[in-house]
Amino acid sequence: MTLPASSSPTPPRGHAFLELGERLRRRGQLDAAATVTAAGLAHYPDLGPAHDLLGRIRADQHDDAAAAAAWAVALECDQGNVGARKGLAFLAFRGGDLAAAERHLEAAVLAAPHDPEVSSALDRVRAATAPPIAGPVLLDDPAGGIMLFDREGMRLIGGVGPDASDEMADAVAAECAAVVRESVRATRLLHLGPWRQVIVEGPDSRSALFPVADDATLLLVRGASTPVGRVVAAGHRATVAARAWLERMT
Amino acid sequence: MTLTAWQQLLDTATSVPGVRGAVLVSIDDGLVIAESAMDILPTAEVAALAAAIVQRTLRVSAAASQRPPRSVRVSGDAGTLMAFVADGPLWLVAVADPAAELGRLRLLLGDVAAALR
Amino acid sequence: MRVLEPWLAEPLTGLLRESSARLALVMTASGQVVAQHGFTRSLDVMAVAALGAGILATTAELARVVGSPTDFGAVVHHGESQGIWLAPFDTPRGRWIGLVVFGRESSVGLVRMFFDRFAADVRVAAPSDTQPRELLAEGFERELDDSLRALFGGAPR
Known part of the structure; x- marks a missing residue:
């Protein structure tokens, strides 16, 4: 059985064309998938997931240049x-x-x-x-978390663990920003130099904060049994990746 | 535990190479309870600022639905502030030079904090 | 924040920012308000200034009665949700009084630390060429009205 591609360029309502396009792609009906997706994008040109879908369709069609272009647009959107x-x-x-x-x-x-x-x-x-x-x-610990947040405590990306909701991650980001503010002030007034890291050890987790940029901080959360040195080492390497991510984003 | 015993434990912490001072702090109000420090260390400011940091980390734990932390360490290029829960709202806070052996110090201060209970 | 003299703005801004103070009042020992933050009614300022000066006068007398060689310095009241820091400090204009109301986002230690810095900043920033004015009884109400008008930007309410 082949799924019918809509004969009209009007996509299904809302973002449902994404599901249809993906189903068509998985069934190998690549031209139909491309038609549905392109029609959807005509209505939602800033929808990152639609550009991502188009990229996958083009990749399946072995048109790498078109796929790369679609994915680049998807990243511009998000x-x-x-x-x-x-x-x-x-x-x-x-x-x-x-x-x-x-x-x-x-x-x-x-x-x-x-x-x-x-x-x-x-x-x-x-x-x-x-x-x-x-x-x-x-991701040395699947139960851990990694998150970037800005000076105001707004989450930029990531979370605090696989079982934690976005709301919890947002709350943690807001509170962590206050920890950073206090740490910056303490190191300045006590002449400890610019702050480099904050390590918090508790019965449930080990967390570390690292400055990534003037306006961004990285939070790494690991299990309570993780050696502190490993948390710090992972944090340093994650900080490098986070800086690169920020540079590409800005 | 008596104030004299507290003082002895704080002196023990301060005797570690690289430690500028150790302060027993009430984090509820950021005030010094007992201290053993070099003259150059502003212990009242250490207590106030360390308490503010610890209070904030307690709020992070609450936001993450986790139990309160046992220790907090803030490192700068020119030194490190370390805080360990001692007894309820009392925390042991120490300031160390960059050259201090932080791994050993972390264990020792953890022991001192436990002894302060 | 309102200040009677511009040079007070910077030290007071620092105190407010660093201590997270909710309310602040700076007054001379005779009760003339020179700066305030957070108050919306002049009557409150008048009452708080009078009560604060009264508390300090009372504790100074208490110190004398119990044989303390100096005043007690700061007086702190710590409630469930907020606290009050009340302390005198010396300036080139004479002895002033500071009152800071702070919440759980701050602490006594932080307020004390940044109040001490504020007092030091005031000592440095205060022009020393002006002598403190003598507040005569007949001029007191007019002085008070002028101060409150300046601090609230209008007639006293």
């Missing part, structure tokens, strides 16, 4: 679009540009820290590119 990051990483990996693939996957991990597909893809790319010591950096 820097945290994991699908677009994965797609661009895939194209870069296939094209032999392993550094670009790693860069895209690091950004994808920041956007979706608990997506095992992304973290294992990052591991694979690193295994192909990096010295043997390079292991999984950002």
Whole structure:
């Protein structure tokens, strides 16, 4: 059975065309999938997931240039679009540009820290590119969390754990910003120099805050049994990735 | 525990190389309860500022539905502020030089904080 | 924030920002208000200034009666949701009084720390060429009215 592509360019109501386009793509009806998606984009030109879908359709059609263009637009709409990051990483990996693939996957991990597909893809790319010591950096603990937030305590990306809601992550970001403000003040007034990190150890977790930029801080949350040194090391490496992500976003 | 015993434990903490001072702080009001520090360390300011940081981390734990933290460490290029829960609202706060052995210090201050209970 | 003299603005801004004070009042020892933050009614300012000066006068007398060689310095009242810091400090214009109302977002330690810095900043910033004015009884109400008008931008309510 083949799914009928709409004969009219009018897409299904709302964003339902995304589901239809994806189903068509999975069934291999690539031209129909492209038609539905393009019609939807005519109505929602700023919808990142639609550009991501179009990228996957073009990749399936082996039109890498069109796929890359679609995913680039998806990132313009939303820097945290994991699908677009994965797609661009895939194209870069296939094209032999392993550094670009790693860069895209690091950004994808920041956007979706608990997506095992992304973290294992990052591991694979690193295994192909990096010295043997390079292991999984950002997601060394699936129960952990990683989050970027700005000076005002607004969450930029990430969360505090797989079981934590976005609301909880937002609340934690707001409170962490106050910790950063107090730490900045304390290090300044006590002449301890610019702050470099805050480590908090508790019975439930070990958390660390690192300055990423003037207006952004990284929070890393790990289980209470994680060695502190490992939390710090992971935080330093995550900070590098977060800086790169911020630069691409701005 | 007596104030004299507290003082002895704080002296123990301050005797560690690289430690500028140790202060027992009431984090509810940010005031010094007992202290052992070099003259250059403004202990009242350490207490006020450390209490403010600890109070904020308590709010982070509450926001994350976790139990309160046991220790907080703020590191700058020129030194580190370390705080360990001692007894209820009382926290042991120490300020260390960058050259201090933080790993050893963390364990020792944790022990001192436990002994302060 | 309202100040009677512009040079007070910077030290007071620092105190308010760092201590997270909800309300603040700076007055001379004779009760003339020179700066305020957070009050919306002049009657409240008048009452708080009078009560604050009275509390300090009372504790100074208490110190004398119990044989304390100096005043007690600051007086702190700590309630469930907010506290009051009340302390005298010396300036080139004579002894002034500061009153700070703070909530749970701050602490006695923080208020004390930044109040001490505020007092030091005032000592540095205060022009020393002007002698403190003598407030005569007959001029007191007019002085008070003028101060409150300046602090609230209108006639006293």
